[in-house]
Amino acid sequence: MFSNKMNDESVALLSQEMNDSPEDAPSAMDSRSNVHRRPISYQTIPLAGKLECDNSTFGFKSFSWRSFIPTYSPAKPPTLDDIPDLIKTMLEEKGEKRAAAIKRINELCDVGHKQNRVPMVCSGKWDVLTPLAQCLIQDSGDGRHFACLALNNLSVQPENKNVMALGSAARDVIGGLCKVIKEDKQTSYLCCICLMNLSFLEDSINNILTYSDRGMSPLEDDDSLLRVLEKLLVNSRSVPKACSGESDSIRWACGLLKNLAKSEDNAKLICKTEIPVCLLDNIRNSTTPPNLWTNNSLEEFSLFVILNLAQWSGSKEALLSAGAADVIKPIVAEGYLQGLAVTMATALLRQPIAK
Numbered sequence: 001m002f003s004n005k006m007n008d009e010s011v012a013l014l015s016q017e018m019n020d021s022p023e024d025a026p027s028a029m030d031s032r033s034n035v036h037r038r039p040i041s042y043q044t045i046p047l048a049g050k051l052e053c054d055n056s057t058f059g060f061k062s063f064s065w066r067s068f069i070p071t072y073s074p075a076k077p078p079t080l081d082d083i084p085d086l087i088k089t090m091l092e093e094k095g096e097k098r099a100a101a102i103k104r105i106n107e108l109c110d111v112g113h114k115q116n117r118v119p120m121v122c123s124g125k126w127d128v129l130t131p132l133a134q135c136l137i138q139d140s141g142d143g144r145h146f147a148c149l150a151l152n153n154l155s156v157q158p159e160n161k162n163v164m165a166l167g168s169a170a171r172d173v174i175g176g177l178c179k180v181i182k183e184d185k186q187t188s189y190l191c192c193i194c195l196m197n198l199s200f201l202e203d204s205i206n207n208i209l210t211y212s213d214r215g216m217s218p219l220e221d222d223d224s225l226l227r228v229l230e231k232l233l234v235n236s237r238s239v240p241k242a243c244s245g246e247s248d249s250i251r252w253a254c255g256l257l258k259n260l261a262k263s264e265d266n267a268k269l270i271c272k273t274e275i276p277v278c279l280l281d282n283i284r285n286s287t288t289p290p291n292l293w294t295n296n297s298l299e300e301f302s303l304f305v306i307l308n309l310a311q312w313s314g315s316k317e318a319l320l321s322a323g324a325a326d327v328i329k330p331i332v333a334e335g336y337l338q339g340l341a342v343t344m345a346t347a348l349l350r351q352p353i354a355k
Contacts, residue, residue, distance in 0.1 A: 078104040080116060083126045090131040099143035102135055106150040117153060121160040128154075129169035136176030140184075148180065148190040155197035165204035174211045178225045181232065185249065188232070192252035195225075199259035209260045209269065219272055226269060229253050233278035247298075254279065254301035261308035271309060271318035279305050280327050290336040303331070307341060310348035324348060
């Protein structure tokens with residue numbers, strides 16, 4: 001009887017092969033079924049356990065298995081200590097390697113790791129925002145998708161909003177999100193949600209809406225966030241909702257506009273675009289009765305953008321010129337609105353326009 005033992009290098013090599021392709025790795029039963037056909041060499045001996053056998057005839061007459069079933073260790077979950085290496089990969093690598101690093105960053109701040117979100121942004125130890133924003137601009141596919149998810153997760157925490165919307169990386173973050181909204185129909189809804197999260201910080205809403213990569217007035221820059229949102233809503237009017245992948249993007253774009261319209265300066269800018277007409281069309285063309293509108297629905301968001309715009313005399317005139325009274329009156333008459341919404345709608349319908 002004798003014992004064959006694998007050296008450490010062989011174990012490491014086979015372990016790597018099994019981790020890379022567990023479905024193709026030899027199992028204990030696979031090796032066992034071949035045991036009478038050929039002797040086991042050092043290269044084919046299984047990962048774990050000890051095989052005792054009689055090899056007097058270059059075959060095996062008897063054998064015993066001890067702790068032979070191989071085990072697969074899942075990939076080690078990322079920790080905050082991994083962030084410097086992940087940032088380095090995001091900045092220096094491309095393709096799958098960079099996408100994998102972005103995915104690990106997202107895992108660090110997903111719903112199961114909420115406790116990491118504030119340290120990742122506010123501790124001052126790392127800058128994860130700039131490389132994530134660069135990935136929005138430079139990447140596509142999985143890399144861009146995971147970057148959107150990570151920024152979305154990070155934007156939820158109140159402590160992070162100031163850094164993300166007003167800090168040193170704010171221009172990169174807002175610009176990257178704006179670019180995805182413009183270019184990527186499938187991922188743009190995540191960017192709208194992220195910007196909406198940031199816009200709950202009232203101090204940020206002017207900075208967000210007036211974003212222009214060229215430093216121009218947002219009305220003069222076709223690539224400004226204001227014009228990108230306008231184009232998204234205008235284009236949606238000619239695309240059947242049932243056939244459109246943009247419906248979620250349009251809905252959350254209206255949610256973002258609901259918050260951005262709370263500023264008088266923003267309201268004036270919004271009303272110099274076709275956005276008010278699109279919002280009124282969202283309500284006018286809806287097939288769902290107002291009493292069945294759900295929270296965060298396209299119709300509800302559109303209505304509250306209009307009501308927020310109506311607080312300001314300059315934008316109110318534009319709303320009435322676009323036919324807002326005809327859209328709002330039936331909703332008020334049926335008693336579908338409650339509380340503050342009734343007050344705001346009534347002000348839109350009754351308050352004289354400032355001259």
